[in-house]
Amino acid sequence: MTTYNINEFFETIQGEGQYTGTASIFIRLQGCPVGCSWCDTKHTWPINEGVGIQLKDVLAKTDETEEWAAANAEELLSFIKNEGYRAKHVVITGGEPAMYDLNPLCNVLHENGYSTQIETSGTFEIKVPEKTWVTVSPKINMAGGYKVLESCMARANEIKHPIARQKHVEELEELIAVAPISDDALIYLQPISQKTSATKLAIETCKDKNWRLSVQVHKYIGIS
Template identity: 55%
Template sequence: MSNVIYRVNEVFETIQGEGIYTGVPSVFIRLQGCDVGCPWCDTKHTWDVESGDECALDQVDQPSHDQKRWASATAEQLIQLVMQYHAKHVVITGGEPCWYDLNPLTRRLSDHGYQCQVETSGTYPIAIDPRAWVTLSPKIAMRGGREVLTSAMFRANEVKHPVGRQADIDALDALLARCPSSAAIALQPISQQPRATQLCIQTCIERNWRLSAQLHKYIGVL
């Protein structure tokens, strides 16, 4: 049995709103901790791991509503929380989930018949079960100064890139030139900005890429 301890901000059930699995009922496991520093991040409450924010595990089995908190949990404890819900798709996100060794958690979830999806910035090594799906949202030239790893790009099943302007697409092109990938590519407008959305639509049509429109924000669910 693994002795990996995960710091968990929240566990809840909803509809996946982004990427290839858009519309799929999912249990989200949101882990605490990230030093990438994306300025548009909508989960900044998960960045810091401070001792004063620790709480009991039974307090994170519900949406945190942007509360900066975390509870310690083993893979087996997280599986017990997940099994309370109906969904068979589990999204492990953050924060930056690849701060942690995700092998024990993704392996045990897969063994229990769950499809695992890990959402990562690609700036940390990806330690997961080979059956898990990797959604890599490459964070390029962020405040934290971390680079997207070539190994992470090779492991990605899906590259979901946030776009606010043409320079963001140019940065993705440069990354793909450095790290060719067979992953599906989706562009995601930042914060539903109309100009960014139109740019993503135009580029997706021209390149036969996908559009990730953050469905959950349009329909008003977590």
């Protein structure tokens, strides 16, 4: 039975991409070797065996820590129901969620009336059902040395690309040229750290290319 290492578990509003504004349950998985320099969840990178905790203790955490709890799909579903969460959309993020086979978890959630979404760097094979919404935030030339996979780009329902400078836009264009996306995939540009210059560049590029802007609404309104 597949188990998942859970670093965080919470209900909030999705603040990015196509599902912006949607009430969502976030499941943040532990483990990521990609090495993005601007990552705001670096505490999810290592999987240290000595910091395992109980699933109920994940909710009790008050700081960002490397502690994680192991749980399978049925246990996670039971946990969602017991907590009384009202949202019916589940976002599986990380860390790098595609390091795990997410089919068991997503299938159980679908069978119980939930929709699912994953947020991935595109550097690991994506193992999800067809119904799962796949957000690929392609991590190009990161410290970990992982390449963005063509299969991930082809599977993406949306591309969400963080940018700060023109070179980041060009990197995305170059990637799409060699790893095409589907005709109906959406492309979002997301300004890194909400900087004024990055936001202006994203807006102008979106107008020029008929792409979309993702502004991390949760940060503007001050929620997790």
